[in-house]
Amino acid sequence: xNPIFVAKVKIDKEEKEAVIGVLDSGLLAxxxxxxxxxxxxxxxxxxxxxxxxxxxxxxxxTACHVLGIGPGDEVITxxxxxxxxxxxxxxxGAKVIFTDVKSDTYNLDPLExxxxxxxxxxxxxxxxLYGQPYDYRAVKKLAQKHSLLIIxxxxxxxxxxxxxxxxxxxxxIGCFSFYATKNMMTGEGGMLTTNNKLLxxxxxxxxxxxxxxxxxxxxxxxxxxxRMTDISAAIGLSQLKKIDxxxxxxxxxxxxxxxxxxxxxxxxxxxxxxxxxxVFHQFTLRITKDFKVSRDQFLQILKEKKIFCGxxxxxxxxxxxxxxxxxxxxxxxxxxxKASREVxxxxxxxxxxxxxxxxxxxxxxxx
Numbered sequence: 001x002n003p004i005f006v007a008k009v010k011i012d013k014e015e016k017e018a019v020i021g022v023l024d025s026g027l028l029a030x031x032x033x034x035x036x037x038x039x040x041x042x043x044x045x046x047x048x049x050x051x052x053x054x055x056x057x058x059x060x061x062t063a064c065h066v067l068g069i070g071p072g073d074e075v076i077t078x079x080x081x082x083x084x085x086x087x088x089x090x091x092x093g094a095k096v097i098f099t100d101v102k103s104d105t106y107n108l109d110p111l112e113x114x115x116x117x118x119x120x121x122x123x124x125x126x127x128x129l130y131g132q133p134y135d136y137r138a139v140k141k142l143a144q145k146h147s148l149l150i151i152x153x154x155x156x157x158x159x160x161x162x163x164x165x166x167x168x169x170x171x172x173i174g175c176f177s178f179y180a181t182k183n184m185m186t187g188e189g190g191m192l193t194t195n196n197k198l199l200x201x202x203x204x205x206x207x208x209x210x211x212x213x214x215x216x217x218x219x220x221x222x223x224x225x226x227r228m229t230d231i232s233a234a235i236g237l238s239q240l241k242k243i244d245x246x247x248x249x250x251x252x253x254x255x256x257x258x259x260x261x262x263x264x265x266x267x268x269x270x271x272x273x274x275x276x277x278x279v280f281h282q283f284t285l286r287i288t289k290d291f292k293v294s295r296d297q298f299l300q301i302l303k304e305k306k307i308f309c310g311x312x313x314x315x316x317x318x319x320x321x322x323x324x325x326x327x328x329x330x331x332x333x334x335x336x337x338k339a340s341r342e343v344x345x346x347x348x349x350x351x352x353x354x355x356x357x358x359x360x361x362x363x364x365x366x367x
Contacts, residue, residue, distance in 0.1 A: 003306040004356050007181040008349045014241075018234035025230075030208075033230035037237050041191055044240060045168035049200035051192040052228040052236075053207050056155040056177025059190035060125070061088035062226060063151045063173040066202040069094050073122040077153075078108050079316040079323075080336040081127045084177075085153050086317055089125070096326070097121070098318050100333040104271040106130065106284075106343075109335070110138035117142070123149040128157035128167050130312075130345075131183070131250075131281035132272060136162050136170045151175060155190075156281040158183050159247045163275045168193040178232070183247055183281055184239040186232040249350035250280040253357060257283055257346060260361035266291025267364075282312055283348035286339070292367055295344060305363045310345040 022033060034052050042050035053059050069075060071093035077085055079098040089096045100112040108126045124143060126134035134152070143150050152171035154160070160167045168174030168191075178189035192203050202221070204213055210223025239246075258269040268286035272278040287295040299309055316336040318328035330337065346360060 001306055001356070001359055003308060004347050004352070004360065005308050006310040006345060006347050006349075008351045009180050009185070010351055012238070015235050015238045018238050019231055022230045022234045027230055029229055030227040031230045033233035033237065034228050037228075037233040037240070038191075040237065040240055042193060044243075045166045045174070045193050047166075047169045047174070047193045048195045049193065049197060051194075051200055051203040051207065052233060053190045053192060053203075053226040054228050054232070055188055055226075056175060056179065056190040057084040057088060058207070058224070058226040059155075059175035059177070059192045060084065060151065060153065061091050061224075062192055062203050062206050063175055064088050064092045064094070064123070065206050065222070066199050067123060067149050067151070067172065069122055069149075072120065074118060074120040075123045075125060076113060076116050076121060077125040078127050078129075078336070079318040079328075079333050080106055080313060080339060081129065081153070081317065082155075082313065083317060083320070084155070085125060085127055086323070094122070095120075096323070098316075098323075098328065098333060100335045101129075101339070102135075103335050103339070105132055105135075105273065106339060107132065107134040108139065110135055110142060113139065114142055117146050117148070121146065121148060123151055125151045125153055126171075127153040127155075128160060128170075130270070130284055131157045131160055131279040133157060133160050133162040133167055133170060133276050136165075140170075149173075156182070157279060159243050159277075160279040161277045169195075172196070173199060178236060178239075183250065183279055184236070184243045186228070186236040186239070189228050189232045189236060246350045247279040250348055251278070253348045253350070253352055254278075254280040254283045256354075256357050257348065257361065260357070261285075261364050264291075264364070280348050282310070282345040284312065284343050284345045286342040287344055288342060295342060298344065298367065301367055302360075302363055305359075307347065307360055307363055309347070311340075311343060312345055313343075314340055316340050 150171035154167035155177035207226035
């Protein structure tokens with residue numbers, strides 16, 4: 001058996017031809033392809049406006065900026081996520097307030113979230129972790145009660161939905177990443193989505209050095225170079241045409257894996273809420289103390305069988321050196337801390353063959 005990796009990047013003929021078309025045009029920077037990608041992505045998400053940027057981090061930073069988040073503000077988010085969720089808060093000068101997650105979905109726990117709201121709280125950044133939408137109804141209710149903004153970190157969840165409403169539309173602003181290993185990719189890239197035209201215009205200005213796209217060399221606000229290239233947009237347009245096919249394969253692979261290993265003592269398979277379309281950016285198991293071996297041993301055994309897994313995430317953000325300086329300590333968020341000791345993500349990408357899935361199941365059963 002050839003090595004089975006936790007992620008696989010596949011560039012098809014369509015993407016290659018799209019990139020060559022842009023190269024042949026000589027128009028490489030942000031241009032018509034970016035505009036087309038924005039329109040089609042907004043339509044896909046069922047939302048009015050989309051603004052393309054060069055990373056998911058840039059999308060989150062832009063969202064924080066255009067919503068007026070800055071020094072003196074507090075923004076609540078999860079410690080069980082990639083650092084790019086929290087860094088944009090700090091980039092605006094605001095304070096990161098972590099809160100614990102639910103043990104089944106790993107998304108923000110609304111009950112814990114409400115305890116963290118203070119007069120300084122300005123926004124909430126829930127994460128659609130592993131491809132499953134956050135508890136939108138409960139968080140939205142809290143946001144309305146306390147007049148808070150919601151920035152949806154949908155970087156792992158393009159194409160997911162909650163009761164028919166797609167990610168990217170589950171907040172005041174949605175943010176996506178198109179990093180190479182995401183469900184759809186542009187190599188590097190990101191997108192901001194919103195129904196608010198003024199916010200979309202501010203975002204376009206922020207990504208372009210603070211200047212209006214209608215009147216160049218007039219700078220009315222702080223800005224960065226967060227533009228997407230037409231090369232990236234061309235890849236994105238091709239990927240967008242098949243994102244549902246790719247996601248359906250992930251979902252089918254996840255169901256196959258779960259059916260194959262469900263019921264093994266000490267293994268907890270991923271939980272998907274009944275009203276959600278979980279798109280399985282990751283298929284994440286929990287290795288509990290009741291399993292036959294430790295998580296490290298589990299990973300080593302599978303590695304020896306050429307099955308390469310991932311741990312997302314081995315240490316919650318509040319225990320990282322930088323955030324510990326803020327005052328966080330071990331024991332602050334016990335659910336997130338326990339998850340970080342137990343989670344393992346198996347390969348679930350859409351290019352897995354049935355024999356590879358069976359091989360993974362057999363390897364786990366052999367333990």
